[in-house]
Amino acid sequence: MNQPTSQATTCVHAGSQKDTTAKGVNTPIFTSSAYDYLDVDVHAYPRYFNTINQQVVSDKIAALEKGEKAMVFSSGMAAITTALFSILKTGDHAIFQNDLYGGTHHAVTNELSRFGIKYTLINSLSAEEFEKAILPNTKLIFIETPSNPLLKIIDISAISALAKSNSILTLIDNTFASPINQNPLELGIDIVLHSGTKYLGGHSDLCCGAVISSEEIMHKIWSSAIHFGGSLDAQSCYLLERSIKTLSIRVKQQNSNALAISKFLESHKKISNVYYPGLSTHPQHHLASRQMSGYGGMLSFEVTTDPDVFVKKLKLIAPAMSLGGVESTITSPAQTSHSKISEEEKEKAGISNYLLRLSVGIEDADDLINDLDLALNGNT
Ligand SMILES: Cc1ncc(COP(=O)(O)O)c(C=O)c1O
Numbered sequence: 195m196n197q198p199t200s201q202a203t204t205c206v207h208a209g210s211q212k213d214t215t216a217k218g219v220n221t222p223i224f225t226s227s228a229y230d231y232l233d234v235d236v237h238a239y240p241r242y243f244n245t246i247n248q249q250v251v252s253d254k255i256a257a258l259e260k261g262e263k264a265m266v267f268s269s270g271m272a273a274i275t276t277a278l279f280s281i282l283k284t285g286d287h288a289i290f291q292n293d294l295y296g297g298t299h300h301a302v303t304n305e306l307s308r309f310g311i312k313y314t315l316i317n318s319l320s321a322e323e324f325e326k327a328i329l330p331n332t333k334l335i336f337i338e339t340p341s342n343p344l345l346k347i348i349d350i351s352a353i354s355a356l357a358k359s360n361s362i363l364t365l366i367d368n369t370f371a372s373p374i375n376q377n378p379l380e381l382g383i384d385i386v387l388h389s390g391t392k393y394l395g396g397h398s399d400l401c402c403g404a405v406i407s408s409e410e411i412m413h414k415i416w417s418s419a420i421h422f423g424g425s426l427d428a429q430s431c432y433l434l435e436r437s438i439k440t441l442s443i444r445v446k447q448q449n450s451n452a453l454a455i456s457k458f459l460e461s462h463k464k465i466s467n468v469y470y471p472g473l474s475t476h477p478q479h480h481l482a483s484r485q486m487s488g489y490g491g492m493l494s495f496e497v498t499t500d501p502d503v504f505v506k507k508l509k510l511i512a513p514a515m516s517l518g519g520v521e522s523t524i525t526s527p528a529q530t531s532h533s534k535i536s537e538e539e540k541e542k543a544g545i546s547n548y549l550l551r552l553s554v555g556i557e558d559a560d561d562l563i564n565d566l567d568l569a570l571n572g573n574t
Pocket residue numbers: 269270271272295297298342367369370388389390391392401402403516
């Protein structure tokens with residue numbers, strides 16, 4: 195493919211391989227798990243992450259994140275744990291932002307110590323606080339921005355500069371932003387992760403993950419990944435490839451819907467707080483404007499009434515645990531993604547029982563606002 199000029203073009207064309215048999219415009223699905231080993235340069239096998247459908251979608255994701263190489267996994271958590279355990283070993287220390295997706299937080303606090311890996315969780319967003327936690331054996335800094343569920347923004351360039359000056363690798367969960375709104379490799383981050391179950395998949399019908407980095411780092415991750423075995427099957431790779439073709443237009447619509455909805459919620463008397471980096475009242479709005487090209491489709495807010503009663507009154511917006519789909523969904527982080535975290539930890543992280551997280555879809559913004567308005571005013 196010629197050099198693409200924009201992310202929208204990359205979404206459609208990057209990675210594609212010609213269908214030389216039927217001359218169709220889409221990548222065929224190659225379902226084999228057994229491949230010829232004679233007279234070939236590479237021994238293909240699905241668990242080696244090197245079959246055609248795996249490579250096509252990985253190349254598309256690498257192009258979108260401006261990385262040299264990508265790999266796709268059977269879930270976001272498979273991507274995260276494979277990356278962590280391929281980089282860290284017994285005796286190492288890693289630094290994590292405390293405000294992380296609940297599943298990642300739980301994996302860090304439950305798995306790392308069992309393998310003799312020490313970690314520090316940082317409550318603050320400032321690079322100075324991360325610096326204070328650096329030890330001689332610190333090998334990795336893991337951040338997530340915008341964070342789940344409070345949409346906090348951390349300075350990606352400041353963290354990557356700090357890590358580089360201490361020879362520490364950096365890893366970011368870029369799920370909430372998607373590659374359309376934020377490209378952390380360009381800001382100095384070493385490794386980007388996605389739960390592809392969310393925006394990359396985008397239709398609430400796929401479970402997958404992705405890791406993107408340099409050839410050298412990806413080779414290290416691949417060497418462990420083939421042992422851990424979290425690869426993605428051909429049909430899912432094809433679905434993911436097809437979904438990403440519309441990623442840019444989906445995310446742009448979600449960005450604009452989320453901004454309109456957060457402005458509406460901010461002015462509503464039954465809402466006490468709105469968390470959306472696109473609002474000028476968001477504490478890190480300027481930082482978000484600097485490092486993101488769009489503010490995303492995720493926002494959170496606190497209701498002053500019973501959140502379950504409010505959610506049940508919604509007609510269009512569905513109560514659902516995942517995010518990033520074309521349909522708008524709403525969830526209570528305290529009851530779902532962060533339910534395994536202790537009450538004390540939840541309070542420390544600012545996750546109240548009145549907090550709701552909205553994943554804004556591609557529906558008409560006025561219809562979504564109307565749905566929220568009717569449910570808030572009790573006229574349903
Ligand atoms: C920000 C973020 N990262 C990672 C994950 C884990 O992804 P998966 O559920 O695909 O394993 C999630 C899931 O909700 C998430 O929201």
